[in-house]
Amino acid sequence: MKPLARYASLNRYVDLCRSVHIDAVDLMRSVGLAPASLANPDQWVPAASIAALLELSATESGREDFGLLLAELRRLSNLGPLSLVIREEPDVRSALDVLIRYEHTYNEALRIRLTEVSGLATLRIGLEVGDPANSRPTADSVDTRQTVELAVGATVQILRSFLGPAWHPVSVGFAHSAPQDTSTHRRILGNAVDFDHEFTGIVFYANDLDARNELADELLRPYARAFLDSLPAADSSDTLSRTRELIEVLLPTGRCSVEHVARSLGFDRRTLHRHLAETGDTFTAVLNSVRSSLAQRLVSNPRYSLTDVAVHLGFSTQGSFSRWFRTQFSMSPSEWKAQRQG
Structure with a gap:
């Protein structure tokens, strides 16, 4: 939709x-x-x-x-x-x-x-x-x-x-x-x-x-909250997009594990796997998809070295990043960067 x-x-x-x-x-x-x-x-x-x-x-x-x-x-x-x-x-x-x-x-x-x-x-x-x-x-x-x-x-x-x-x-x-x-x-x-x-x-x-909100009126807050409670809640089934967003945020921190993402969503690991399975996905596949999307953008950007990109994508070494990148795109990050800049 x-x-x-x-x-x-x-x-x-x-x-x-x-x-x-x-x-x-x-x-x-x-x-x-x-x-x-x-x-x-x-x-x-x-x-x-x-x-x-x-x-x-x-x-x-x-x-x-x-x-x-x-x-x-x-x-x-x-x-x-x-x-x-x-x-x-x-x-x-x-x-x-x-x-x-x-x-x-x-x-x-x-x-x-x-x-x-x-x-x-x-x-x-x-x-x-x-x-x-x-x-x-x-x-x-x-x-x-x-x-x-x-x-x-x-x-x-x-x-x-x-x-x-x-x-x-x-x-x-x-x-x-x-x-x-x-x-x-x-x-x-x-x-x-x-x-x-x-x-x-x-x-x-x-x-x-x-910072204190100087616009607020304590007497009106209960009425505002009552109106808020009447609003429809967000669709809780949209776990896939929320998982992608969290992965993108957590990758540079080195804490992008399935346990950490699940905990941030208020789930346990098994519940997150079940929600993703309903959309035909796995955590590993979503992680790889987010990394691929970010890698294409960051490697092409002349401001970032390949070491910077490796760290941002959560890889412990540039070598492990380069091996993953070649698997995804059938070329090295250096070759991809040269093509885009050319």
Whole structure:
């Protein structure tokens, strides 16, 4: 089933199009979206169609920063009814917990995961949008560069609603390459913006998580919590995607065992194996798939040495990584790197 997102994802889209001199109505119709539906922000639409629209808008306007400019117009209220709950949480940590646990209520394609290590908190942000039913782009799959930058920028805006407009993260990373002009990225996200990064996400000081939420009203919190309890829970059967996400997070730590992943999911080892078997998978196969996907991206990136890649993928030595890589891709990592750079 294709993941969906609310039309609220396109809040202020028409205003932005007008400012960069492109026709919002024609562009929306070209990807199968109804302009009139912008008046109903809680209506759901294929996330891939929104991704295709943003890529097309960036191309038509000549603005590689289109998604980030749209994020700059974001407010906490764009999350819909969930924003009423989040604004009443006592601190940033609990607000992010609600944002992450109930992400399916505002965007089924979005994946946000929080980790804390050595005094730093990291929000890893990913998207799984699928393919649009009707769009002008002819690529086999939809590019998500603009949608990813919208998601990252919007998350920074949410954090600023709690931590103040002058707050900046320690760093922001994007797995995709840099645009020709990065001035908008640095203006909105801060100077520590990194491209061709090993993951897309936001890094900030962990003590920011314990910052008190000045927006909250203790008298309103019970009502907000009652509303939260009425929301549908996430589909617990989606163990496969959660396992993949945890593997990607745990690989660089050297603790990516089936026991550790199962414990992080609240299962024992046997239960995790049973859930994966229901989808026709095994833990070893999922681990290998995640490693293969990461290896292709990281080996091709000139910023990382093969030793760096081996460590990131959880191999104890570069030699063991090279043997695994040759088994997967019928060539050495050095040959793969030379081909891609050539």
